[in-house]
Amino acid sequence: MSNWYEIKKESLPDTPALVVFPERVKHNAQAAVNLVGDLSRFRPHVKTNKSAEAIQHLLAVGVYQFKCATIAEAELLGSVGAKDVVLAYQPQGPKLQRFIKLIHEFPHTQYACLTDNPAIAQEQSDAFIAAGIKVPVYIDLNVGMNRTGIIPDEKALELYQLMHQLPGIIVGGFHAYDGHLRNPDILERSKECDAAYAKVVALKEKAEVAGLKVPVVIAGGSPSFPIHAARPEVQCSPGTFIYWDHGYSNLCKEQPFLPAAVLVTRVLSLPAPNKVCTDLGHKSVAAENEITKRIAFLNAPDLVATGQSEEHLVLEAPIGHSYKVGDVLYGLPYHICPTVALYESVFTIEDGEVTGTWRNTARDRYITF
Numbered sequence: 163m164s165n166w167y168e169i170k171k172e173s174l175p176d177t178p179a180l181v182v183f184p185e186r187v188k189h190n191a192q193a194a195v196n197l198v199g200d201l202s203r204f205r206p207h208v209k210t211n212k213s214a215e216a217i218q219h220l221l222a223v224g225v226y227q228f229k230c231a232t233i234a235e236a237e238l239l240g241s242v243g244a245k246d247v248v249l250a251y252q253p254q255g256p257k258l259q260r261f262i263k264l265i266h267e268f269p270h271t272q273y274a275c276l277t278d279n280p281a282i283a284q285e286q287s288d289a290f291i292a293a294g295i296k297v298p299v300y301i302d303l304n305v306g307m308n309r310t311g312i313i314p315d316e317k318a319l320e321l322y323q324l325m326h327q328l329p330g331i332i333v334g335g336f337h338a339y340d341g342h343l344r345n346p347d348i349l350e351r352s353k354e355c356d357a358a359y360a361k362v363v364a365l366k367e368k369a370e371v372a373g374l375k376v377p378v379v380i381a382g383g384s385p386s387f388p389i390h391a392a393r394p395e396v397q398c399s400p401g402t403f404i405y406w407d408h409g410y411s412n413l414c415k416e417q418p419f420l421p422a423a424v425l426v427t428r429v430l431s432l433p434a435p436n437k438v439c440t441d442l443g444h445k446s447v448a449a450e451n452e453i454t455k456r457i458a459f460l461n462a463p464d465l466v467a468t469g470q471s472e473e474h475l476v477l478e479a480p481i482g483h484s485y486k487v488g489d490v491l492y493g494l495p496y497h498i499c500p501t502v503a504l505y506e507s508v509f510t511i512e513d514g515e516v517t518g519t520w521r522n523t524a525r526d527r528y529i530t531f
Contacts, residue, residue, distance in 0.1 A: 175509050
């Protein structure tokens with residue numbers, strides 16, 4: 163095929179479809195390992211791919227530690243034999259009981275989780291003791307994203323001290339996610355990342371003065387990956403690298419990853435001389451960004467999105483354009499992670515042909531537990 167993303171006519175799937183290129187996935191897995199340089203410091207997040215096959219590509223290059231955000235993702239990792247899994251979430255109530263069931267079901271996997279306040283740390287410890295287990299728990303630090311976590315100050319130190327006293331908890335260390343750092347200038351992003359991480363270092367030093375070790379620091383996501391990769395004490399946990407997307411291709415030009423997932427759509431209608439309608443609605447591509455930043459067409463860069471509904475995407479085309487009903491368009495999602503969650507499975511493409519499917523098993527809220 164003349165372009166890497168094109169699919170032979172006789173192999174084209176029905177649309178809308180999300181297709182993945184396994185050779186590019188392999189490239190991205192190895193590139194991530196090469197960037198961090200030490201597998202003991204690499205803990206990729208599986209929120210992006212949600213499939214056993216993609217995880218197996220990571221296992222194939224030696225990855226053995228993972229991070230996830232949901233019980234379903236944690237179960238998927240256990241089912242494929244992952245050795246070490248951090249649930250980057252603070253389980254409480256029913257989710258805590260599901261987490262405990264998971265731990266019992268997959269004894270070959272070392273599971274851990276997060277906490278960010280004394281009451282939940284106590285609830286976790288009590289639940290673990292009642293279940294006859296002790297579980298590693300990381301203190302979740304808020305380094306500026308203001309989503310979860312405790313600000314790394316004296317209250318955080320008090321929580322860390324408490325965790326050492328709770329009988330159901332094995333203290334894992336610190337977790338610090340800095341997903342708010344999105345400066346396209348890598349030098350400026352590095353400065354911002356260093357400033358945020360300095361708060362973690364300061365807390366770590368206070369903990370050590372108090373006689374409390376910090377066994378592991380898990381830090382960063384995709385934009386800060388190469389920055390934290392240079393810190394020998396940090397476990398890095400990017401996720402998007404496995405498929406990459408148009409958003410990070412623009413934001414993180416310094417990173418060596420290739421787009422490996424493509425949306426395939428067809429022109430459904432030409433409702434006006436300068437309008438093209440495709441079958442890529444809200445249900446087919448992540449729609450949290452403003453409308454012109456949801457998909458970037460690889461073979462139709464002159465189309466500009468102007469309207470979207472559940473099953474349709476309307477685009478403005480130049481007057482005198484040559485688009486026809488039935489034309490196949492290929493595009494990169496701006497945000498691949500929630501786009502994957504819209505599809506039960508992805509088609510794999512090799513040499514321009516569909517060769518199989520990967521089920522996005524962990525898109526479901528529940529698999530077994």
